[in-house]
Amino acid sequence: MHNNELDSFIAAGILNRMNPKGWKAFITCPSDTVTSMNGVTIHAEQPLEFSSKADAVLIGSGSKTRDIARDTDLLARIQLDPARQMIGAQCSGTLLLSKLGQLGDLPACTDLTTKPWVIEAGVKVLDQPFYANGNIATADGCLASQYLAAWMLMRAGTREDAEAAVHYVAPVGQKEEYVAQAIGSVIDYLPNSIATSAA
């Protein structure tokens, strides 16, 4: 899949801070093993089809996303339902989200390399790290994966959960700053009820 490890592992690592509360993030892959764009081979924890059962799905990026965007057999294995799932994508993953028909009229975040292809797919590309509307979120920049995780934590957990998870992974001596930046990057895109109770 030639994925970018940063996207997937940062978000999964942050979400797995919630293991004690019953959350579990799995790495899903189209085959039993996949080799990343940097040459690291990993084993799928779940097949791609698991995405239809999950409460939340994040689509990372990689160097082969344009090929995948044309692979209708592979895309057909990803059945998403934003009525009951939180769905996020980042960087070139946004192109797949668009090809999966999930963006509709929403604007989205993506990287500079993928931008022309996302625009060609009819999507307005935003120049900001994170955007969400309802159950659909996009982010850009590998390290913005922390914002997708924070958004999910605030939506399905609490603001305290999101703050604690980001606090844990942030550099020592810069933790308050990282937490404020993560919450600040996502809070405008939460339903009013959550944003208000969290403020």
Added chain:
Amino acid sequence: MHNNELDSFIAAGILNRMNPKGWKAFITCPSDTVTSMNGVTIHAEQPLEFSSKADAVLIGSGSKTRDIARDTDLLARIQLDPARQMIGAQCSGTLLLSKLGQLGDLPACTDLTTKPWVIEAGVKVLDQPFYANGNIATADGCLASQYLAAWMLMRAGTREDAEAAVHYVAPVGQKEEYVAQAIGSVIDYLPNSIATSAA
């Protein structure tokens, strides 16, 4: 090894931005496959012994580091030479660096959980994201792995290399801020010649 994926993959991902200039970061493991603390199985790109041949070595963290710190057979497979290698460690990896005899009298960064064990090993623990002296660096907080990578890039590449790599992985709309924070976190710990020419 029950490693923390964030440490290893963030640093490796940033360093591999230098592939076009001939750099290559490898994930090394004590066995052919290892399963992370979050359940992800990965294949070693190089055996642990590769650490003696590398120009630079980073020791990540994990939930089993205290066991590894007592595993003298495993530690004996890691032969480091700071006279010719840049060596970094983060979070509980700092405990291993100490057990490997590489910290000497240097203070170091480590996480709150590992802190008592590092203090017990006779090391002064700093409350900051990054510290380096000569060829030995330590960092704390999973996301501080970007500072270890930036330090290596500034030492063995150029300031422009470090800025470009961090710029690439940083969130859109916050890239300048991330670059300034990364450079600012490491520049005081570079040899005067580099810090001066880079300023």
